[in-house]
Every structure is written in structure tokens, then in C-alpha cells.
Amino acid sequence: MTSQQAGRVLIVGAGIAGMSATIALRRTGVAVDLIDIEPDWTVVGAGLTITGPTLRALRQLGVYDAVAAQGYVGEGIRVCGVDGTYIRDIPTPMPPEAGVCGSGGIGRPVLYRILSSQVLASGVRPRFGRSVVEIAQDTVGVDVTFSDGTAGRYAMVIGADGIYSRTRHQVFPAAPEPEYTGQSVWRMFVPRPPEVDRRHYFLGGKVKVGWTPVSATQMYMFVVERTPRKIRAPHELPGGLADLLKPYGGHVRTFRESIREDTEIAYRPLESFLLPGPWHRGRVILIGDAAHPTTPQLASGAGIAVEDALVLAEELAHHGAVPATFEAFSARHEQRCRFVVESSIEIGRLEQEQAPPAAQTAVVERALTRLVEPV
Template sequence: MADRPTGPTPSVLVIGGGTSGNALTVLLRRAGIAVDLVEASPDWKASAGSGITLQGNALRVLREVGVLEGVQKDGYAADGVAVLAPDGTVLHAHPELRTGGDDLPSHIGMQRPRLQQLLIEKVRASGADVRLGTTATEFKQDGTGVDVTFSDGTSRRYDLVVGADGLSSTTRSMIGITDKPEPTGMGIWRAPAPRPASVRRTEMIYGGRCLIAGYCPTGEDTVYVYLAERARDRATLDPDAYADEMRALSEGYGGAWPELRAAFTDPKAVNYAWFDRHLVEGPWHRGRIVLVGDSAHACPPTFAQGAAMSLEDAQVLAELLTGLDGWDARSLDRLLTDYHARRLPRVRMVVDASVQLGQWLLDGVRDADVPGLMGRTLSALKERP
């Protein structure tokens, strides 16, 4: 395929077709910017996960992307969470702060594959050039653009390259950023299940066999279930026994748990992962190549803010690029520096708070100011990024 010269219409390569990459692609195309998106997996929906909790500030971005209606239709909005005792007794229930504004729910739970499908449909409709089963293998930058060589042997030239390729980002390592995710000491088991009629909100138990045992409705008929514990050596775990592990860990929990436990039968539907802390403190760009989303930062799901932070990255970067007068090297460097400066304090706050909540659980701190930490963090997130 012939090189595409940099012309009057700016051209952007987005590497990674996950949440942040898809959202960014849609927003840039809407601004008239030419976008190519490459995704390493030949199946764009592969490994999309089981469930996701979308806080209000994530919904605010998804509204701008144009998928909020689908999210509301297919997800489950519940204003409020409850903390239960291991036997299922409600200890405390409260409404959540609406971080996306008073006109949006505090959160919507939904099946992650459905969110991915909604975003894919928007990307396809945007007119972006999408290539699956393709990776970037080499970057060569000069003062006016980036020449990218791909795994299929083709090459193209772009004004800007965006690495949205996740926690194990190859873009990050290819441009010489050495920061890597670090495990926090916790692991999590996750699986979808049919929604018991009694489950109408997110509910969590702290204690019992697990550090956290919780679930979030993801639709009229589905729920996303998770069990967090001290991290295990993943090499010793047998994937064929994952469903057995979830059933064993959920033993002793009352309320809806006996009904949920009965659904853990398919080991392929169960996912196990570690909690990681990741934050690139230094610049997120090298020349005309920049990181967004999990490639630049990630946090434990204790605040359910991972997707929201990635979506906010996409929104802020698209906003800055849309208002850019010239795509010369100096203007782009200034813009990407501003992008980092605007995002870093907010992302650091979320990463640190998410890690702190998990650390209190690991340390068994009984008098931790959890309400205070959550209140301060969520109140700050209500402000637009």
C-alpha cells in the first residue's frame, strides 16, 4: 500500500480498538480528521470481558461519543449502593454522587461486550479506516510526520500516532517510556450471572472469605459478579477450575449469593486478574506519538473509574486536537504537553485513591476514612476534566 502523504486534512493513527481508542476515533472523525484504527486482535470483540460499571463521568463522555442511548437501553441504571454483612443483612445503603451531572445516573452497569459493540458500530459509521489483526512494528519520525510500518508489511504516514493499546502497551515501550504496571497485592475473580430478582443495585460485602464480594446489575436479566482476595500466583491456577474457585470463595455469603453461586458452572466464563497500579508520571508523548487510557495509567477497580479515566483522556485529547490551528511540530508538542498537564493531576488522584482503598483492605485497617476518601474523590470528579 502506498504511503499516504500528510496533507491539508490532518491524519491520525489510533493503535488499539478498546474503549479509549474507539471513543477517540469517533470524536476525531466528527471533527473532520482522517483516522486509521488498527487492532491487534482479528476479532474486535474478543476479550471484551464480562461486566463494567460506568460512573457518571464516564457516561458524560459516552453521551458525547453518541452511545449513551444504547448504554441506557442495554445497561442497568441504579442510583445507589449498599454494603451488606456476610449473611446478606444490609448494613448501609446510600445514593451515590452523580459525577456526570444531575441529568445522568450515578452509574450504569452493563455487559462489557455490549459496550464494545456499541462503540464498534460508531467507529464503523464514522468512516474511519479499520484494520484488524494488525499491529504497528516500527515508527520513524521527522519534523513533519510519523512513518509507521505495520505487521502486514504496509506503511503509512501520519501527523499523529495515538497509543491506545492497553496496560501492556507496545506503543509505550516502542517510544522508550519504561514505566510499567505494578501489582498491588490483590486479585479479582469475575463472572457474569443471571440477575436475581432481588438484585436492583450494586451491593458489596467486606469480609468473609474475600476482601470484597460484590455484584452490579448489568441489564434486566444479567449481573456482573466479582470476588476480590489477596493475589495468588497465577501460574498455579488451573483455568479449568475457575468456576469451582468462584463457588468455593462465595461459600458462606447469604442474601442473593446462593442463587449467584449456582450460576458459576462454566470456567471459560470466569476471569481472574491482578489489581495493578500504573501511572506514567513523565510526559505521555515522544514527538508525534502519544498515549491515552490504560497505556498511560490504570488503577484497581475499587472506585470503578478505570474506563472513565480512559474515556476522559479521549475526550480531552480530541477537544484539544479539534481546536488546533496548525499541526506543525511545535504546536503539537505544546498541545500534547498541555494534554498531559491537564490529565495527570486528576488521574493521579484516582489511581492513588483506588490503591489506598485496596491497601486498607489488605492491611485490615478498621478505622479507615473510606467515606471521606470516596466523598473527596467523587466530588472532584464531578468537575469536568
């Protein structure tokens, strides 16, 4: 049985993982229904840092040229001290056959527009404001009841509904809950100075500061802070971020001085967990943050979500049968995703311990080198 004969697939969640799975599966001829509990394509967050392996995955998905044109692609990561002085560069080479740069960034709303346009071009019309109430499966299919009272039968259900996945709770009721890592991240858009041509880290202080170019004129700056879990009101964010940036020099000081009461700043506690495998049960499988939510330290969460979609579509095209597809997916990609989660948590631990910059960047280099390997 080929993927075209495999039957209709339901994808729950229209974020990066769900949209990527829709695009990849439609490319092989699979019929797809895509739903999301939100009323539209909701975008949360300022920007995304994109590694070389993630750019490779986006190229395989068919959207690299759009990302390069509308976002930023380049090479390397520059490491600086708190005062802004240069320490070293971390290379980010990709093999020539990958056909991509080694680093990049893009505004999250921009990436959503690129992916959503491809979803629509594939002929899929997402149904928003809809969730799954009940999943009942047998050996040959899955019966799904939706929140609007309708129902459907599918050959496969893909849970791509994020870190607080309802699909995970329905299929894996004993799964662990997301846990606070001890760090929170602040993000704001800032102008991109003409001489800034790559990602930057500013290490050695009580917080980790960095930025990523996301277009010819913009980048987003982030600050990772060790703190008890806090919920901050919007009016607290400008002053709170300005206080954290007081010790920093160079362009960071300039950006700090630009913060006003109405400056838009995003603030999010970082959560993660390791879900025991396999990430599938019967004919339901989890991908993206529903299966392997990670912190942003390695900038690879979106990348492995796109890889999930590509691998799943490739294995379905090869095997046709859903059980064999899921087993092949697990064997091929599960450990890679776990490696990203574990490496990200390790970098966060070193940041919280205020380990020397060399110790922090060593984990980054080691992880990125491994992720360059083909999926």
C-alpha cells in the same frame, strides 16, 4: 491550523480508548486510521461497572442512550455485611446539567458493539491483525512501518494499545512495567433479582464481594482476593470461587449454590503502575491503559479512557498544532487520571489490610465526589 487541517491520525489499539478516540476525532473532521494487533474486535472480561462521571463521558461521546437502553443505569451503591445485612447506601449524585444517572453497568461485549458501530458509522474501517514495527518521527510528522510491510505518514500517533502497550515500549523504552498489586479478581454473570436496583458491596470478610447490574435480567458478581500471584486453570475456577463465597449470605449464597463445573468464570491478577509524565513524546501520545492502567476498585478505568479521547479531540480542535494539543491535554487531564490510579490503589491497600468498611467506603466517596467535577 484547525483540527480538520491537522493531518491524518493513526490510532493503535481498537479497545475502549482507541474506539472512543476514533469517534471523537472523526466528529471534528480528522482523518483516522485505526489498527489493532488482534484478528478482530476481541473482548476480554465479563462486565463493566460505570460511574456517573463515566456515564457523562459516554453521553458526551454520543452513546449514553444506547448504554442506558442495553445496559443498566441507576443511582447509589449499597454496602452490606458478609451475611448480607444492610449497612448503608453511598449516594452517587450527578449534577442535573450532566443529564445522566449516577451509576451504571454494562456487559463489556455490549459496550464494544455500541462503540464499534459508531466507529463504522464514522467511516473508519479498522485494520485488524496489524501492528506497528517501527516509529520514526520528525518535527512535522511520524513515519510508521507496519507488520504487513506497508508504511504510512501521520501528523499524530495515539497509542491506545492497553496495559502491555507496544507503543509505550517503542516511545518510552525506560517506562516501568506493570506490577502485580497483590490482589486478583474473579467475575461471573448471575441473574439479576427484581429487587436489586443498584451496585452492591459486601464488606468485612477476607475477600471483597460485590455485584453490578448490567441489564434488566443480568448482573456480574466480582470477588477481589488478596493472594500471591497465581495462574489458575479454567477447571479450578468454579471450585475456587465457591470456596471463597462460603461465609457469605443473602443472594450471594444463592449465587454460590448455582456454581457448576461448567460455569463460566473469569479470573485475572490485578496489575498497575504509575507512568511518569508527560505521556507524549514528539508527535506520539499514550491514552487509556497504555498511559494510566488502573485496578477496578474505583470503576473508573474505562471512564478516564473515554475522557482521554474527548479531551484530546477538544484540544486538537482548539489548537490545531500537535505540540500545543499535547501540552494542553497534559495540563487538563493528566492529574485527574493519576488521581484515579492512586485512589484505586489506596482502596486495594485498605482491602488487603481488611480495614473497616467505613475506611474503605470513605475513599470511594471522596474520589467519586472529586470526579463529579467537570473535566
